[in-house]
Amino acid sequence: MQRLAIDLHIHSALSPCGEEEMTPNNIVNMAMIKELDFIAVTDHNTGKNLPAVMAVAKEIGEGICILPGIEVATKEEAHVLAYFPTLEGAMELDEILYKHLPNIMNRKERFGPQTIMDKDDNIIGEVDKLLINATDIGIDRLWDIVTAIGGVIVPAHIDRKSYSLISALGFIPPALGIKTCEVSKNEPIEGIKERFLFFKDYQFIHGSDAHQLEDIAERKYFLDLMDMRRINLIRYLG
Numbered sequence: 001m002q003r004l005a006i007d008l009h010i011h012s013a014l015s016p017c018g019e020e021e022m023t024p025n026n027i028v029n030m031a032m033i034k035e036l037d038f039i040a041v042t043d044h045n046t047g048k049n050l051p052a053v054m055a056v057a058k059e060i061g062e063g064i065c066i067l068p069g070i071e072v073a074t075k076e077e078a079h080v081l082a083y084f085p086t087l088e089g090a091m092e093l094d095e096i097l098y099k100h101l102p103n104i105m106n107r108k109e110r111f112g113p114q115t116i117m118d119k120d121d122n123i124i125g126e127v128d129k130l131l132i133n134a135t136d137i138g139i140d141r142l143w144d145i146v147t148a149i150g151g152v153i154v155p156a157h158i159d160r161k162s163y164s165l166i167s168a169l170g171f172i173p174p175a176l177g178i179k180t181c182e183v184s185k186n187e188p189i190e191g192i193k194e195r196f197l198f199f200k201d202y203q204f205i206h207g208s209d210a211h212q213l214e215d216i217a218e219r220k221y222f223l224d225l226m227d228m229r230r231i232n233l234i235r236y237l238g
């Protein structure tokens, strides 16, 4: 077994609320400085910066592994992290999500730019629809879509009073087979487990939900995996 340091919830500059400093190179470099083993860049309802992040990690990110992910806002206004063993899987979900976002365009002066970058941090485009809106995909449907592509879903910041599956539904739909939930980085997992009786059926991980570089997690949240293959992490999570 290997003890691997993780932060599986990081936003890039593509999320309107993500700082402009959250470029693919800056994120990978900061994760290396912090000696993380596994990170996931999980923008709101899009994966369009994942190709750049993964290309950067391949080029300079020695010892660091990127898990392709997206933070999906479901119809219930719950934020749910979707992770995939491959970039292709994440991009398949990206395409579906775009079609299921409302036709409301981003106003960048109000919400911030939604910047798509290449592996050299050059701006190569923008997403036109506002990404922080909820999609019209319900949690049950999302489960079906993500698992059909070979991914897993992890409800995000389950401790929060807004935009979490618990704040939206009051429970985790047992039929879905969710195994892991994420809690905010400063929330002790032991305390969370006592909050609801049904939490005993789940395992919990911490995520930073970083929107700026300094908020990327320190090397203090660990998972034990056989090795650093993405598929092992996917199997652990789901």
Ligand SMILES: [Zn+2]
Pocket (backbone or CB within 6 Å): 071, 079, 156, 157, 163
């Ligand atoms: Zn969120």
Ligand SMILES: [Zn+2]
Pocket (backbone or CB within 6 Å): 009, 011, 071, 209
């Ligand atoms: Zn987030």
